[in-house]
Amino acid sequence: MNAKQDSGNPNLKQKALSGLAGRNLILVGLMGAGKTAIGKLVADKLKLPYVDTDQEIEAAAQMTIADLFEQYGEPEFRALETRVIERILTEGPAIVSTGGGAFVNPVNRKLIADSGLSLWLKADLETLWDRVRRRQTRPLLKTENPKQTLKNLMDARYPVYAEAEVTVLSRNVRKETVMRDVLKALAALHDRNEGAAHDQDAG
Numbered sequence: 001m002n003a004k005q006d007s008g009n010p011n012l013k014q015k016a017l018s019g020l021a022g023r024n025l026i027l028v029g030l031m032g033a034g035k036t037a038i039g040k041l042v043a044d045k046l047k048l049p050y051v052d053t054d055q056e057i058e059a060a061a062q063m064t065i066a067d068l069f070e071q072y073g074e075p076e077f078r079a080l081e082t083r084v085i086e087r088i089l090t091e092g093p094a095i096v097s098t099g100g101g102a103f104v105n106p107v108n109r110k111l112i113a114d115s116g117l118s119l120w121l122k123a124d125l126e127t128l129w130d131r132v133r134r135r136q137t138r139p140l141l142k143t144e145n146p147k148q149t150l151k152n153l154m155d156a157r158y159p160v161y162a163e164a165e166v167t168v169l170s171r172n173v174r175k176e177t178v179m180r181d182v183l184k185a186l187a188a189l190h191d192r193n194e195g196a197a198h199d200q201d202a203g
């Protein structure tokens, strides 16, 4: 079965929705992991609203994230990020893409755990670098050696992202393939719950 047929499989979609069980799906991971690109595809497929915390922050502040960092500093950005995440999660269920640093804050992790399912889109350094190198919009990468900065962020953050309930590899394949891998991961939760219910009935 090819990717297109598989992600069009109504059974996969239904199982994925069942695995999600009415919760928010919160995508976490580093810049370039595909939280925005894949998040939109998943939302489209599951017919759920799509929300991007970075975009919501920019709308709330009426300025770009780059300008926010420059004019108010990172701590102010992080405080706004938490307020925005809290609001978005209470308005769900939705597919929520978070900014790359959001899951690092334990307050945000608790908000996320209380209202949804966290999913880490994990990618290797070369894949990430290839995706982010062309755009200059990411303030944290405005350094002398942005690739090394990305590597340092990976080293610091990957142990934290690993706390997400589900991990999906954001490989160097078509976005639709990664989207389907996300659906499969959600469907696996459905299968696990079914198995547990079955075991309970049997026992």
Ligand SMILES: Nc1ncnc2c1ncn2[C@@H]1O[C@H](COP(=O)(O)OP(=O)(O)OP(=O)(O)O)[C@@H](O)[C@H]1O
Residues within 6 Å of the ligand: 029, 030, 031, 032, 033, 034, 035, 036, 037, 038, 054, 097, 098, 099, 100, 131, 132, 138, 170, 171, 172, 173, 174, 175, 178
């Ligand atoms: N599987 C993929 N194959 C090819 N390109 C991809 C894939 N996933 C994402 N991309 C591309 O990589 C770039 C970065 O992806 P995206 O903006 O979705 O990352 P992000 O995790 O939202 O990053 P940020 O934290 O900076 O918002 C985009 O141009 C996107 O189209």
Ligand SMILES: O=C(O)C1=C[C@@H](O)[C@@H](O)[C@H](O)C1
Residues within 6 Å of the ligand: 030, 031, 054, 065, 098, 099, 100, 101, 102, 138, 139, 140
């Ligand atoms: O990795 C990070 O800390 C960030 C990632 C972006 O999504 C933005 O949220 C912002 O540029 C900070």
Ligand SMILES: [Mg+2]
Residues within 6 Å of the ligand: 035, 036, 037, 052, 054, 097
């Ligand atoms: Mg994004």
